[in-house]
Amino acid sequence: MENKKALKLIDKILTDLGQSGINTDTLIEDLKTLRTFALDQQVPLVVKVLRLTYEHIEENDSFLIPIPDDEPIEENETPLESDKDVDPVESLMYLISLLKDLKNKMNVMDLADYRDALNA
Template identity: 80%
Template sequence: MENKKALKLIDKILTDIEASGINTDTLIEDLKDLRSYALEQQVPLVVKVLRLTYEHIEENDSFLIPIPDDDPIEDTDVSPENNSEVDPVESLMYLISLLKDIKNKMNIMDLSDYRDALNAF
């Protein structure tokens, strides 16, 4: 994201998650605020990922999506039963950190993977 306020909010979200884990009270509002910046900048992938992320957190009180693998695996099962290896805090922090540089092709690919995993969940 290029907006300085959005970048500040990303840093705040990362700091909050690192300090207190996934605190749904403030986190969901911060993600909604961040989504409004993505709407202003007209970045549809980021808008979608942020919406899916806060809806997922609202439903599950956690973030149960694993960090995307470097090598895509055709048959990935991201069902709730298959999330024993997921570190919710680490995965969510990685997702949010991707938003700092949305011009990076690898970040866009990982955001797309998160979008697909959130849709499949």
């Protein structure tokens, strides 16, 4: 995202996650605020991923989606690391950090993987 306020909020979210883990009270509000920046910048993938993310956290009190795997996927495989334990904080921090550089095609692909996993 290119908005300076959005980038500051991303940094705040990452700092909060690093210090106190997933604190649903502030995290969900921060994600909703970040989503408004994505709406203003008209980035539909980010808008959808953020909405699905905070809805997922509201439902599960955690983030249970693994970091997308960077290996090429076979036809019958899921694009996510299913054989590894999910670290909710690490995965969520990775997802949020992807938002800093949406010009990077790999970041956009990983966001799409998160979207698909959250939809599943």
